[in-house]
Every structure is written in C-alpha cells, then in structure tokens.
Amino acid sequence: MTRADTVDITVYLKEKKELVDRLLDSFLPSSAVPPTILHSAMRYSVLAPGKRLRPILALSAYEYCNGDTTANDCPIYFAMGALEMVHTYSLIHDDLPCMDDDDLRRGMPTCHKKFGEATAVLAGDALHDEAFALLARTGSTQAVMELAEALGTMGMIGGQIADVEAEGHQVTKEDVINIHNRKTGALIRCSVRLGAILADADSDTLTQITRFGEKIGLAFQIIDDVLDVEGDTKRLGKNVGSDSKKKKATYPSAVGIEQARKDANNLIEEAVSVFSEYEDNILVHLARYIGQRNC
C-alpha cells in the first residue's frame, strides 16, 4: 500500500492535475481536424480549468492498490481520461436551457452559450462516446460496465432527473441524500472503484474502496451545496446562489447550513475510518482535502 507520510497534498494535487491535463490534451481529438467546431467545443469544455477530482481519485485508488504506473499506456490513464470526459459531458447537458439553463461553468460561458445548443448537445454526446472508446482500451469489459452503470438510470442520469423533478418541492434529508448519491456520488464511487479494479484489487479491498467512495461522494456534494450558499462566484467559476434561485433540492435547504457542514465532516471521518491501519495514505489526504475545500 502506498504511504503518504511525507506527501504534501497541495503539491500532489498540482502534479496530478497537470498529468490529467496532459492526458486529456492527448486523448481529445485536435480542433484542427474536422468536424472542427465539434472538436473545438469538446476541447473548450473539457480543458477549461477543473479540479480533475474524479481522475485523481481513480489514480490514487489505483496507486493505493499497487497498480503499475510505469508504462505509458497503463490502463488507469485511459480510465482517468474517460472519467473527466463523462463528467464534462454531464456538465454540458446539465447546463442546457431545457435543464438547469446555466450561463457560466468553470469560470467561462457554458458550452451552449459559446457554441450554440445543437453543438453543445452533440459535444456532450461525443464526449460520452469518446469516454467508452478510451475505457475499452483498458481491455476490461468490467470497467466499461462499471462506468455505464454509474452513469445510467440507477446512477447519474437517475439522479439528474430526480433533481429536475424535485425543483420547487419541499424535500426531506433522505430525498436529498438519494438524489446526491446518484447524481454526484455514483461517478465518484465509480472513480475509486475503477482504480481498484484496474489494479486487480482483491474483493475486500474493493469493498473498502467502495465504502470510501460512497462517503466522500456524498460529502463532496453536500459541501458543493454549502458553497453555493456561502462561496463566491469568482472562486467557484459558476454562479452562486443559483440552487436557491432555482429552488433546487439541496442538503442545507433540508437540514440547515450548520448541520450540513457537520454531516459533511462526519462523512469525511467515516470515509477515513475505512483505513484504520493506514491513517496516512493518499486517499485519506484526499478525503480531508474534499472536506476542507472552498472552491
């Protein structure tokens, strides 16, 4: 198991973010190749500044499970590219006028604001495909199935439709947890699972990693909700207060802002506690970073 006693999480994140950006740049089709408008839209949305949390979590889980990263074409790199591409596809479609109708994303105009609605729909669709093409390069149909299920009606898309349907209604804490676990949680859980699966982790480790992913996935989205109330637009790169304006089902709207913070912290502690013997590994650092993030 990788120990991280000496790791500075800020340095680690910066290095891995640069790695993800390089991978994405090399995996994405060139904007000089036709259809140029579509390739430009895909690159615009994917390469916009992002935290790259999902690919970094996948890599960290892979490293934790002793996956090999010495080869240039090691499977985790394909999975990392795929994860950021599907995350971006979901953002592009969620931002569409018929969905959340957002103008700003990652500090820039949303894809449909910049390229028009038809191109945005197709850019999302194309990233969705490109992700599966990449993931197939791992040689693992299990990995393909994991991602498809995390994205599908029992995962992200199911969460997105529940989110749209809940708009304007009073929701309970359980309703919000249910939406968050699918809309955001499923892909974060999938990220760490892909890392473990591609590193050929044993089933006990996969169970441990899965539990870790579930806890940080929910914590991440609760903190996202809190930041939508308390953060600032410039740092977040998207309009704050938009959840409340759209009467979205948010965790703070169900339990209040103080309790939301407390629950997020508890979830981070529960995530960390899956590693009783390895308190200081890189996944623990990442969990604490997620708990403390302000953008």
Added chain:
Amino acid sequence: MTRADTVDITVYLKEKKELVDRLLDSFLPSSAVPPTILHSAMRYSVLAPGKRLRPILALSAYEYCNGDTTANDCPIYFAMGALEMVHTYSLIHDDLPCMDDDDLRRGMPTCHKKFGEATAVLAGDALHDEAFALLARTGSTQAVMELAEALGTMGMIGGQIADVEAEGHQVTKEDVINIHNRKTGALIRCSVRLGAILADADSDTLTQITRFGEKIGLAFQIIDDVLDVEGDTKRLGKNVGSDSKKKKATYPSAVGIEQARKDANNLIEEAVSVFSEYEDNILVHLARYIGQRNC
C-alpha cells in the same frame, strides 16, 4: 456459411423483428421501476414500431459467419439490443427542437413532444449508456470500441453536425456521400462488423462484410432521401418532404431523383457482388430488400 436458398425474406424479417422486440423488452428497464418517467420515455421510443434493421443485419452477419445462437446469452443478442438502443438515442437527440425539431417519429409523437425536452435529452443519454452496458456483456472490448467509434465524431455524430451545418447550402454529390457515410453509414457498417467480430470471423471475411456494410449503408440513406420526396407520411411514420422544407443536404437534391434511384441500385449490386460464391445467402436477400423498400 449460411445459405438462404429457401428463405422467404418477408418471413425471415418478421421472425427476426419479433426476436429483436423480445430482446429489447427484456433488456430495457421496467417502467414500473423508478425513475419511472425516464424508463417510460426510453421504452416509448425504443419499442415504437421500427424496422430493427441494424440488429437484424448484425444477426445475419453473425449467422453468415457461423456464430452460435444456441445459448440464451450468446453475445450477438447483447449487440443487437445495443444497436437498436443507440439508433433510438440518436433519433431522440436528432429530433430535439435545437436539432431537426421534428414532431413525428415511427408514427408517434417524438420523445420530447411526449415527455418534454429535459426528459428526452436524458432518455437519449440513458439509452446511450445502456447500450454500452449491454455491449460490455459480450466480454469483447473490441466490440465496445467498434461501437464507440461508429458513433463518435468520425462517425455518426460527425455526420450529424455536418448535416446541420450543410442546411440551406448547395452541396455536391461528394458532400452528401460524405455526410451519409458518417450519419447513417457508420452505424450500419458497424452492425455487420459486430456480427462478424462476435462470430470470430477471419480477417478476409471481416473485410468482405465491412465492404458489404458500407455499400448498403449508403444505399439505405439514398433511398431514405428518395422516400422523403416520394413516400407517404403514414407508411413512413414521419413527415415527408421535411428534408426539402429544411433545405437538407440530400442525395436527390444533388443529382436528381432518377439518378439517385440508379445509384442506390448500383450500390446494392456492388454490395451483393462481395459474395460471388454465395449469391443466395441471407445478407444478399437483405441487401435486395433494402434496395426495394418503400417504408
């Protein structure tokens, strides 16, 4: 190789269409399972009456290559379900107001007319995923890659954006062929290739099947264009004359209706000629059916 001397193509198509419908019904999530609205929209669009041409082509190519269909979970069934699901996903997204803005499909209101635009976008996305989940069950990452590439920016989506961009412009025959080969041809080519790949065909047979798929794919779309001019709405299940109303790049608009018919017939003959020794196999019958279809 399967011979079809005694096969009545009408009976064959009816039987296989029923098989595809049964497979789709079993693969699609139940509309009683939440998210019910999304599952209902997916089932509504996929199970609407369709020719099921792509899955039938895949199965016929698989049978031609001596693929085994005795097991209940033989890989071609998953590919057949996946092909019809991605075809339907592409129809749902193409029909959206920001794309072709169509009201009628397969004789019924389009998905967004029936369920609203947000649900239609997500139903398309979910079918896109479901298809990859199914295809992963074949155990073949090559199959996953084939489909992802056929759908991507060098295939179907590339053709769709070129189609949208060409609207209202005078186009040459070569432009239209280029659009058709990607927008419709890539998935038809992929259908027969998946059949051959999952039957472990040798590389000569795969090349032959690929050439066959390319020819019938282009012929199919040219005939589609002709029927949009000459067909009737009731039989086609979609509004006729809509291509010309939208100033779409169609083959007849580039070469005239008579030449379009001739070129389609020639393509069918070229497709059939890849099987010099097996003039009467089921793929030959299917090619001739495509050449003569009127709906």
